[in-house]
Amino acid sequence: xxxxxxxxxxxxxxxxxxxxxxxxxVALQGEAFPPAVLSLVGRLVDxxxxxxxxxxxxxxxxxxxxxxxxxxxxxxxxxxAIRQGQxxxxxxxxxxxxxQVEITGPVDAKMILNALNSGADVFMADxxxxxxxxxxxCVDGQLALRDAVRGELSFTDPVTRKSYALGDKPATxxxxxxxxxxxxxxxxxxxxxxxxxxxxxxxxxxxxARALLDSGRVPALYVPKLERMEEAELVxxxxxxxxxxxxxxxxxxxxxxxxxxxxxAFEMHEILHALKSRVVGLNCGRWDYIFSCIKRRxxxxxxxxxxxxQMTMDKGFLRAYSQLLIQTCHRRGAFAMxxxxxxxxxxxxxxxxxxxxxxxxxxxxxxAHDGHDGxxxxxxxxxxxxxxVFAARLGDKDNQLDVARDDVxxxxxxxxxxxxxxxxxAGLRHNLRVGVTYLAAWLDGNGCVxxxxxxxxxxxxxIARAQIWQxxxxxxxxxxxxxxxxxxxxxxxxxxxxxxxRRLDEACALFWQLSTADTLAEFLTLPAYAVLEP
Numbered sequence: 001x002x003x004x005x006x007x008x009x010x011x012x013x014x015x016x017x018x019x020x021x022x023x024x025x026v027a028l029q030g031e032a033f034p035p036a037v038l039s040l041v042g043r044l045v046d047x048x049x050x051x052x053x054x055x056x057x058x059x060x061x062x063x064x065x066x067x068x069x070x071x072x073x074x075x076x077x078x079x080x081a082i083r084q085g086q087x088x089x090x091x092x093x094x095x096x097x098x099x100q101v102e103i104t105g106p107v108d109a110k111m112i113l114n115a116l117n118s119g120a121d122v123f124m125a126d127x128x129x130x131x132x133x134x135x136x137x138c139v140d141g142q143l144a145l146r147d148a149v150r151g152e153l154s155f156t157d158p159v160t161r162k163s164y165a166l167g168d169k170p171a172t173x174x175x176x177x178x179x180x181x182x183x184x185x186x187x188x189x190x191x192x193x194x195x196x197x198x199x200x201x202x203x204x205x206x207x208x209a210r211a212l213l214d215s216g217r218v219p220a221l222y223v224p225k226l227e228r229m230e231e232a233e234l235v236x237x238x239x240x241x242x243x244x245x246x247x248x249x250x251x252x253x254x255x256x257x258x259x260x261x262x263x264x265a266f267e268m269h270e271i272l273h274a275l276k277s278r279v280v281g282l283n284c285g286r287w288d289y290i291f292s293c294i295k296r297r298x299x300x301x302x303x304x305x306x307x308x309x310q311m312t313m314d315k316g317f318l319r320a321y322s323q324l325l326i327q328t329c330h331r332r333g334a335f336a337m338x339x340x341x342x343x344x345x346x347x348x349x350x351x352x353x354x355x356x357x358x359x360x361x362x363x364x365x366x367x368a369h370d371g372h373d374g375x376x377x378x379x380x381x382x383x384x385x386x387x388x389v390f391a392a393r394l395g396d397k398d399n400q401l402d403v404a405r406d407d408v409x410x411x412x413x414x415x416x417x418x419x420x421x422x423x424x425x426a427g428l429r430h431n432l433r434v435g436v437t438y439l440a441a442w443l444d445g446n447g448c449v450x451x452x453x454x455x456x457x458x459x460x461x462x463i464a465r466a467q468i469w470q471x472x473x474x475x476x477x478x479x480x481x482x483x484x485x486x487x488x489x490x491x492x493x494x495x496x497x498x499x500x501x502r503r504l505d506e507a508c509a510l511f512w513q514l515s516t517a518d519t520l521a522e523f524l525t526l527p528a529y530a531v532l533e534p
Contacts, residue, residue, distance in 0.1 A: 015190030017042040022135045022186050022533075029135070029186070032142040033199070037206050038187065040245050044198040045189040048238055052195055055231050056181055060522075062263075067299040074412050075266050079229065083269045088333040089276045095172055095218045096254060096280050098398040099335060099374040100390040101383055103171065106131040106448050107141025109155040109164075112148055116170035118380035119387070123171040127200045128178045128224050129288070129458040132447035134533050135186045138200070145175060146207040173212075174256070176222035177201045180231060181523060197235075202242060205253060209246045220254045220280070225288065227263040229270035236275050251277040256337065260285025260459075261292040265321050265415055268328040281335030281373070284322050286313060287342070287459035293317070294466040297416075298520045301474045306421025308431070308463050313339065314366055317417045324410035326371040330401055338367035338375035342454040345381040356453060360385055368393035371403035378448075378455040423471060423478045425491075432495045432511075435464035439524070440499070440507035443532060458525055465524055468515040485516065506531065 017038045019029055033041075065071035075083070102122040105111040115123040125145055131137055147153040148166065155164045177200030178184075183193035184200075201221065209219040221239075226232055239253045257264075257271055259282050264271060272279055290311055297303040305311065313322055322339075329336035341363045346353040360377070364386045367375050377386050394400060434451050438461040441449045449456050470476070471483045481487070489512075496508055510528060514521055521527060 014046050015042050017187065017189050017194075020186045020188050028143060029139050032139040032146075033187065033203055036245075037203050040202045040206060040242065041187060041194050041198050042189050043245075044202065044238060044241060045194060047241060048198075048234060049189075049195070051234055052180060055228075055234065058230075059227060063296065066296060069299070073262060073266060073296070073416065076270070079267070079270045082229075082273045087273065087276065089272055089279050090251060092280045092333070092335070093218050093254065095216070096220065099172075099281075099337065100394065100398075101386045102174075102337070102374055102376050103380065103383060104130065104176075104340065104376055104378060107137065107144060109140070109144040109153060110157065111448075112144050113153060113155055113164040113166060114380055116148060116173070117167040118171065119383045120171045120377070120380075121374065122174055124174045124176055124222050124376075126176045126222075127196075128176050128182075130448035132442045132445045132532065133178065133182070133184070133196065133529065134445045137445060137447075138184070138186075142203045142207065145173070145204060148173065149208045149211050172217070172220070174220040174222055175200075175204045176224060177204065179225040180234075181225065182525065183529070185529075198238070201238065202245075205239075205242050206246055209243070209248055209253060213248055213252060218254055219248075219252060220256070222283070223255050223257045224285070225261055226257060226271060227261045227267075229267050229274050232257065232271040232274035236278065239278065254278050254280045256281040256283055256335070258283045258285035258288070259321075259325055260288035262289065262296045262415075263292075265289075265324070266412075268325060269332070272328070272332050272334055276332075279334060281337050282325055282329050283337035283376075284313075284325055284339040284372075285459070286318065286322075286339035287457075287463060289321065290318070291459060291462040291466050294463070294470055295520055295522070298466075298470060298473070303416075303418050304423070304474060304476050305419055305467055305470060307424055307427030308460075308467065309427065310421035311419050313363065316419050317415055318419075320410040320414035320417070322367075322372075323370060323405065323408045324415070326403070327405040327408040327410070330371065330404055333401065335373040335399060335401070336371065338364070338372040340376040340378055341382075342378065342456065342460065343382075344379045344450055344453060344455045346453050352453065357382075357385055361389060364389040365393075371400050371405050373399040373401065423476055425479045428468065428471075428478055428483070428488075429491055429495050431464035431468055432492050433499075435461050435468075435511050435515075436492070436496050436504070436507050437499060437501075438464075439511055439528065440501040440504045442525075442528060443503040443506055444501065445533075462524055465511060465514045466520060469517070469520050472516065473520075488515070 099121050101120045103115045103120040104124040107125050178196035182196040184196040185193040187194040212219045240250050243250050326336040341360045343356040343360050438456050475482045
């Protein structure tokens with residue numbers, strides 16, 4: 001075994017666990033993922049690896065049935081008793097009762113410090129959609145969060161020499177591990193890449209769960225991209241094993257689940273029930289939800305999406321989904337968290353800046369009026385705007401759990417209603433520009449990128465390539481013209497001619513491949529991960 005590998009054989013782990021030799025992060029990988037973490041990852045793979053693979057296979061089998069018209073999306077008949085029952089989730093602990101403004105971002109030290117000091121109630125440290133999962137990013141992120149939990153994190157910008165340190169009242173920390181579908185190839189278990197969810201969750205919680213509880217705080221996670229109740233059950237079982245390994249009571253780790261897939265919208269009660277001893281809320285992950293709607297209904301020509309800018313949360317299938325989430329959560333005693341507005345401040349242009357702030361304000365006013373308990377922002381400059389909106393609505397209350405929304409009737413038809421709007425050449429070109437620019441940055445190690453005054457992450461890049469795939473596959477009219485390959489190629493070349501970047505050519509080639517493939521790929525981050533780094 002090389003000097004860059006660490007083998008761990010202890011506890012109930014039956015498989016050898018080791019690091020894959022890597023050019024990045026080697027010096028600190030043993031500190032971020034010590035033997036106890038690797039051993040726990042091995043145990044999680046032994047106990048849940050086959051079950052995870054089966055659940056992922058069931059996603060694909062279901063998609064095949066949807067494509068063939070043999071199945072339709074609907075509320076489950078076999079879980080009607082769960083939806084009709086009178087149960088509630090466990091009480092929400094005091095440190096999580098106020099979540100009116102949450103800020104999200106990647107796990108680099110500067111972002112962590114700025115977010116914790118932003119004045120938001122919660123910072124969600126993101127190993128997933130806004131993090132390009134280079135091994136160095138993942139290693140450094142685990143260590144930065146460990147230091148932040150202990151109040152020891154600081155950072156000096158190597159270019160500006162500006163120093164950053166934690167303030168007196170940092171936001172409550174939550175972490176988002178990567179989704180069930182993603183691998184972490186730098187941790188090898190039994191000769192295979194470990195599931196990234198196991199690596200991220202085990203690393204974060206073994207470092208921090210006890211320290212958080214001992215200081216009166218709560219170890220808390222955001223869980224992404226679940227599709228069914230059975231996947232939530234796996235997460236619950238996984239966290240119980242981690243809690244046992246850490247030596248904390250079961251149910252200590254609290255979770256908020258992002259409802260960002262179309263199948264999950266039909267199983268919100270069931271997902272809450274599967275996690276009822278630890279779940280504290282659901283979140284409207286709007287961008288991934290739009291992508292999932294396109295992906296899961298890819299064979300349905302009646303569900304042709306308009307320009308992304310026209311799919312807003314105040315109408316149609318998106319409004320039905322967000323209001324159903326509020327009703328479901330509040331019936332069960334859980335928070336209903338609003339979603340992300342992608343607009344960011346425009347410091348160089350006061351007129352554009354005020355227009356962006358007005359759009360954010362209107363979005364947050366809708367959420368607060370509808371009954372959401374809090375919302376997301378992507379930039380510290382928007383915390384004040386979002387807080388003012390929720391303060392005006394809630395007054396002295398921490399949340400709106402008392403807003404039952406019994407008036408909401410979100411039917412299957414409403415959740416599946418085709419979105420109205422137009423497909424335009426401007427929308428096509430925006431998709432191309434965003435998709436390629438973001439993918440080039442992601443391949444270069446940056447997973448959160450401002451483009452055209454919007455903060456883009458993997459979810460919005462997924463929309464970009466899925467829309468183009470859908471429009472091309474179904475011969476959709478774009479400004480009255482069918483989208484063919486010649487037009488698409490010309491537009492791609494024109495939109496990327498002025499761009500620059502170390503990995504731009506690779507990004508162009510991959511984006512073209514994904515947009516014109518015979519089958520819509522499940523996630524762009526899977527083929528992109530294969531070429532992310534050696």
